[in-house]
Amino acid sequence: MPVTVKTFTTSSEAAAALSSERDARYLGGGTLVMRALNEGDVSVSTIVRATDRALTHLDVASSRITIGAGVTFARVLAERELAFLHPVAGSIGGPAVRNMGTVGGNLFAPTPFGDFAVALLALDATVAMQSGYGARDVPIEEFLSGRARLAGGLVLSVSLVRPPGPEAFRYRKIARIKPKGASVMTLAAHLPSSGGRIVGARIALGAMAATPVRARAAERALEGRVLDAATIAAAVAAATEGTSPIDDSLASAWYRREVVGVHLRRLLTGQE
CATH class of the missing domain: 3.30.390.50 (CO dehydrogenase flavoprotein, C-terminal domain)
Structure with missing residues (x-):
């Protein structure tokens, strides 16, 4: 079955495409979507991509941290201000996976994967999403429990409050x-x-x-x-x-x- 790849310059355009096509999947790092395609998943007919730099934005300047959905685990490991998340990012796959896998994609990883999502749940993160109905913030717990229903939306970023100390x-x-x-x-x-x-x-x-x-x-x-x-x-x-x-x-x-x-x-x- 042929697969169409559509690339957009903005996240809003990509989100609109995801919302309008039931068989579309977003391609970030590819560790989930490409595996599904390589294993013959015929439910995917359209791959959506976005080159919007906002998806890889990282804001660690204040107590409220924002991590773009397209930020890789390798980048998390390279950021000194995210040292509390280094054990989490470092536990995910090998170097090749960490160089490609993204924070946003990990939110959709099926059990027994999704280690970063476990950490975000403990940290009470908020997931920023864009869909055909507009943008909204979703508490991480609500997102994880209903993520099958949210597959038509695009995750833009996650945000969380920095833990108060190394033991927290x-x-x-x-x-x-x-x-x-x-x-x-x-x-x-x-x-x-x-x-x-x-x-x-x-x-x-x-x-x-x-x-x-x-x-x-x-x-x-x-x-x-x-x-x-x-x-x-x-x-x-x-x-x-x-x-x-x-x-x-x-x-x-x-x-x-x-x-x-x-x-x-x-x-x-x-x-x-």
Whole structure:
């Protein structure tokens, strides 16, 4: 089946094309779309591209960070002001994938991929989108839960508040093949504190559901408390509540349920 490639100079034109053609897919870094085409996905008849430089814009000058959807993981790793995201970007694929893969594309990566999306969920990011109905900002949690319905829109950027300190954001990826394997599971936690107590805890899990999800029961166990052994034990005990892990070639759902608490404990205690 022939595939038509359409290139536009602005993101609004590209978004309009995506909205008007049901079988169109946006091509950013190509790590998802080209794989689908190479594997014979006949549902894609049109590839949409945009050369709009706004899609690769990066604003790290203030506490509110904006990362263009077309920013690659290699560029994230090269930006000193994004050091808190270096462990996340560095855990995604090998150099070739990091040079091509984009932040926007990772939001659509199916489980057990999408590690950057897990981090963005923990950081309460906002996704800026453009569609045939105009531009709007979508909370990351809403985006991930409904991304199948949002496939006709174009992601422009993601924005998030910089963590207040090096201990406030934590990330851990468990993979059988390192450094570039798909995830057995991914965990990210944002743990800002005030007066020594956690305020606004967010914990995100990857490969523990069809899309990245928050561990809300674990968050409640941490909220307002000192991060001591008793608090961590309570969070670990609640780690699987509300999850529905997948079975795949990397691990069974049973295994994921059994070990998520182990890795959450390591994440919260800072163990390697």
